[in-house]
Amino acid sequence: MPAIEFRDVSRFYGDVRAVDRVSLSIAPGEFFAMLGPSGSGKTTCLRLVAGFETPDNGTVLLDGKDVTAQPPYERDVNTVFQDYALFPHMSVLENVAYGLRVRGRPRAEQRSRAQEMLELVKLGSMGDRRPAQLSGGQRQRVSLARALINQPRVLLLDEPLGALDLKLREEMQIELRNLQRRLGITFVFVTHDQGEALSMADRVAVFNQGRIEQLDTPRALYTRPATPFVARFVGGANVAEGELAQRLSGSPAAFAVRAENVRVVERGASQNWRAIPFRSLPNLQEAMSCSGTVVDFQYHGATSRWQVKLDSGEMFSASSIEAENASSPSPGAAVTLLWSRTDAVPLVGWAVTEREWRANSAKPNDSRSEPGEA
Amino acid sequence: MTTATVPLPAGPLRSASTFFYRRPAFYLALLLVPPLLWFGTVYLGSLLALLANSFYAIDEFTAKIVYVPTLATLTQVVTQPAHRDIIFRTLLMAVTVTMACAVIALPIATYMARYASVRMKALFYVGVMLPMWMSYLVKVYAWRLILAKQGILSWLLDSVGLNGALDTLLQTPGIGGPSLSSSYIGMFIVFVYMWLPYMILPLAAALERVPESLLQASADLGARPGQTFRNVILPLALPGLAAGSVFTFSLTLGDYIIPSVVGAPGYFIGMMVYQQQGTAGNIPLAAAFSVVPIVLIVMYLSLAKRAGAFDAL
Numbered sequence: 129m130p131a132i133e134f135r136d137v138s139r140f141y142g143d144v145r146a147v148d149r150v151s152l153s154i155a156p157g158e159f160f161a162m163l164g165p166s167g168s169g170k171t172t173c174l175r176l177v178a179g180f181e182t183p184d185n186g187t188v189l190l191d192g193k194d195v196t197a198q199p200p201y202e203r204d205v206n207t208v209f210q211d212y213a214l215f216p217h218m219s220v221l222e223n224v225a226y227g228l229r230v231r232g233r234p235r236a237e238q239r240s241r242a243q244e245m246l247e248l249v250k251l252g253s254m255g256d257r258r259p260a261q262l263s264g265g266q267r268q269r270v271s272l273a274r275a276l277i278n279q280p281r282v283l284l285l286d287e288p289l290g291a292l293d294l295k296l297r298e299e300m301q302i303e304l305r306n307l308q309r310r311l312g313i314t315f316v317f318v319t320h321d322q323g324e325a326l327s328m329a330d331r332v333a334v335f336n337q338g339r340i341e342q343l344d345t346p347r348a349l350y351t352r353p354a355t356p357f358v359a360r361f362v363g364g365a366n367v368a369e370g371e372l373a374q375r376l377s378g379s380p381a382a383f384a385v386r387a388e389n390v391r392v393v394e395r396g397a398s399q400n401w402r403a404i405p406f407r408s409l410p411n412l413q414e415a416m417s418c419s420g421t422v423v424d425f426q427y428h429g430a431t432s433r434w435q436v437k438l439d440s441g442e443m444f445s446a447s448s449i450e451a452e453n454a455s456s457p458s459p460g461a462a463v464t465l466l467w468s469r470t471d472a473v474p475l476v477g478w479a480v481t482e483r484e485w486r487a488n489s490a491k492p493n494d495s496r497s498e499p500g501e502a
Numbered sequence: 503m504t505t506a507t508v509p510l511p512a513g514p515l516r517s518a519s520t521f522f523y524r525r526p527a528f529y530l531a532l533l534l535v536p537p538l539l540w541f542g543t544v545y546l547g548s549l550l551a552l553l554a555n556s557f558y559a560i561d562e563f564t565a566k567i568v569y570v571p572t573l574a575t576l577t578q579v580v581t582q583p584a585h586r587d588i589i590f591r592t593l594l595m596a597v598t599v600t601m602a603c604a605v606i607a608l609p610i611a612t613y614m615a616r617y618a619s620v621r622m623k624a625l626f627y628v629g630v631m632l633p634m635w636m637s638y639l640v641k642v643y644a645w646r647l648i649l650a651k652q653g654i655l656s657w658l659l660d661s662v663g664l665n666g667a668l669d670t671l672l673q674t675p676g677i678g679g680p681s682l683s684s685s686y687i688g689m690f691i692v693f694v695y696m697w698l699p700y701m702i703l704p705l706a707a708a709l710e711r712v713p714e715s716l717l718q719a720s721a722d723l724g725a726r727p728g729q730t731f732r733n734v735i736l737p738l739a740l741p742g743l744a745a746g747s748v749f750t751f752s753l754t755l756g757d758y759i760i761p762s763v764v765g766a767p768g769y770f771i772g773m774m775v776y777q778q779q780g781t782a783g784n785i786p787l788a789a790a791f792s793v794v795p796i797v798l799i800v801m802y803l804s805l806a807k808r809a810g811a812f813d814a815l
Contacts, residue, residue, distance in 0.1 A: 180718050200721040207722045213715035217737045227723040230733070278724060 129192045131156040131282055131314040132177055137186035139172055146172045148338035149186070154316065154331075156281070159308050161317045161325035164335030165361070173335070174284050174318045178207050191281065206275040207284040210291075212267045214259035220270050221246065221255035227278040245273035248307075265296045272307075282314045289324065301328055322362045326350060334358050354476050359384035366390065366444045367475070375440070376416045382475040385416075389471035390446035392434050393464045394457045395419065414469045420444065422461045432456065436465060553796075555789035567785060575786040579794065585774075589794055592771040595686070596754035596798075599693040600701075603750045604743060606694070607701040611742075612735075614702075615709035630699045638696075642763045645692045649682035649764065656682070679766050689765030693754055700749035708742025709735070737810070744803075744811040751802060755795035771795060 130153035139147040147169045154160045162170035175181040176188055179200035188196045195203055206227070214223050222229075225242035233241075246252050249269035259267055268288060275283060285304075289297045305328050308315045319325050325332045326346040333343045334357070342354045353359035356367040365384040374380045423443075424435040433447040434457065444465060448456075457463050510516075522529040558567050559574045579585050614626045633641065648655050659665050672678040672685060679685030712735060720730040758772030771791055779788035806812070 178718075178722055180721075200718065201724050201726055205722075207719070209715050209719060211713070211715055213713065213719035215716060215719075215734060226720070226725075226733070230720075230723060230725040230729045274719075274723065 129156075130154055130189070131158070131191060132160075132316065133187075133189040133192070134173070134176075135187040135189070137173075137176060137183045137188060139169075139176060139181055140184050145338045147176065147183070150338075150340055151186075152333060152340060152343060154314060156314055157312050159305070159315045159317065159328060159330045161319060161329035161332045162335060163319055163322055163325040163332050163362070165320055168335035169338040170318045170320075170333075170335040171286060172338075174207075174286055174316060177282070177316065178205055178284055179203050204280055205282045205284060206278055206280040207286065208268075208271050208275050208288045210286045210288065212259075212271040214267055214270055214274070216259055218259075219255065220251065220257050220259065220262070223259065223270055224255075224273045224277055226274060231278070241277060242273075245277050246270075248276070249273045264291055265300070268292065268300065272304075276311070280313065282316060283308075285315060285317045287318055287320070289319075289321075297324075304328065326362070332362075334362060336361075352473060353384055356382060356384070356475055359473070359475060364445070365473075368442075368472075372438075372440060372442055376418060377469075377472060383472040384475055385467050385472050387433065387445045387447040388431075388449075389467050390444065391466045392422070392436065392446045392448070392457055393466060395462045395464050415466050416469060416472060417464055417466045418444075419462065419464050422457050422459050422463055425456070425458055434463075436463060438465075552789050553793060555785050556793050558786045560784050560786055565783060575790045576793065578787070579790045585791075588769045588771060588774055588791075591768055592755055593798060595690065595693065595770070596751050599690060599697065599754045600747045600750045602690070602694045603698050603701040604705075604747060606698060607705050607746065608739075611702050611705035611709055611739075614706045615712075616714075630702050633695075634699050639759070641696065642692065642760055645688075645695065646683050646764050649688045649691065651681035651683070653681075653683065683764055684766060686766050686768075689761060692760050692764050693757075696760065697750040697753050700753065701743075701746035704745040704749075705739060705742040708739045708745075712738045740811040744806045747806075748799065748803065752795060752799050755798060756792075 132152075132154040134150050134152045137147060137150050138145065150169070150173060162173055164170045172181060176183055177190075179195070179198060179202075183196060186196075187194055190203060190205065214220075215226065218226070221239065221242050224245050225238040228238045228241060243252065243255060246255055249272055251266060251269050251273070254262065254266065254270075259270065262270065268291075271288070288304075289300050292300060301324060304315070304317075317325070317329060326349070329346060331343065331345055332349055334341045334349065336357045342349060342358045344352075344354075349358060349362050353363055353365065356369065359365040359367050363384065363386050365386045367382065367384050368376050369382040370380055373382055377383060418438055418440075420436040420438040422434050423437050426433045426435075431447050431449050433445055436444050436446060438444055446465060522532075555567075556576055557571045557573070558569055559572050560566070561568050579589070610626070610630075614623055614630075618626060647653055650656075656665065656668060659668050668682070671687065672680070672682070674687075677686040677690075679688075682688035682691070716734055716738070717730055720734045721727075725733060756772050758770065758776045761770040761773055771794055775788045775791045778784045778791065
């Protein structure tokens, strides 16, 4: 039985369809990410699970039980808020103990359990402090400890790492992942950072304009995006549609090619393009190619990235891990872009729906199965 | 491509600005010295001069002030049964008025801070402040007419057949009287009406500063709305409640017009101050009586602080 299930859930704000007929099911113990740009409906979906919002249509089920009309305090679900939402007038320990306090547990139990939870997030000595005396990363952990004290079956995390700096964010990603494995409870994680979603989640739902564009494993999302939106948002890929697709592949069907699979070769230079040290050039018989002009070059350290304006007007990007070479094409250079036909991923349109995923998946509870690659 | 910088206008105003910008301490002193002089000498100075009078006493025979420091007048205020009655009566009124204001203001302020649309909120703010823009005396005399024996309120109660209830209420010993306008109940109603805005405004401001996510977090952790109110909303609104109650409490303690226009014949502190420094000419006693509200408010504030009213600040 799924831990969370949405059946045709919609939520409107006036004319805006914040969530538009979304169906999905999340397995117990799954680390599930909701990914999308701001305003795509991912946070509204999370709030529908928590009970802060009521759907205009559809049904929300937790553990198979219809909770659509239940208020938040009746639901066996806890939330880590984006702004942490720690109570400023309570100590850290009182904040963590709050869930037990409102359930009327004995004072001694409140204290010892809260202390345990603080140890779990490595803040055992901070119980007497006020939230205002903590750093952002510490508040984040307090918020996590507070949400876990009631031992919920589902933990909701609303962009919990958004306010942390890069190093802390990476540490917390690993810690959250380990914590989830250890506790074995369902995590639903909302983020707009595709790297975060890909690296942490078992499955990712990509939201766009209130709908799920694709629901898949991180690897399938990255290597087999189903829609132009997913290809661009998750993979940062180049998308060819219509006329451009026709010219490049001989068929008008849309396809995507990721930047790291595109080679940049400078044209008109005296040197033979074969001499340029890209790791491997595709076999010319199986390659697609087009010409354009470099408009920007960005050096990122581990990789380098070119923005190329095609002669037909579209922008494509290419990236390489071998751009130390000083003679790499610079802005203004006329270049040819090349990629292998096998790297062109056909975009099939609207994604595998939840129902299909469940039908195709041999073991619905095995969140590690990758239907996209079957 | 060349870009020309837009030239800055020059002039004496500009060099004066630069002068002050470079000397922030001088600038601050220039801003603060005049009001501090006013506040320090004219305002606090005259207050202290008045309070100093409470350490003198009046000669019983000549009715002249004897300028020899003594605690007699202050002791007289707290020991004489008639004076103690006045203090107790005023304190009781101030406490009940403050509590009533808090109870009435809380739902109104909650609505204004949390539920009202922008339009409704503006309407409520204007509505709450509107009575404060009108003449104090006009409002008090209007209430006297409303509460009078043949007034609009008794007429209204009469026409719905509730005058029996009013009569029963007025027969209550201690707070009743011949009519609402000459009873402590009537005085209480007018006090609550007068000071309610001073409670609503700071309370609404405090509630507006409570982030929505705190209430959601509370509900998320299993708190029913009542528990969220007790554990989260009320403690965070306490500074506003404390600020509002200082207004309602001190205004009631010091007022002398409402008790003289509406209400029973019993004296209040404000009336006593007014009478002693005016007709009776007993400045030391008037000064001693004006010390009482100050002491009571300091006691009230330290109690509120000990109860944690300012912890959330």
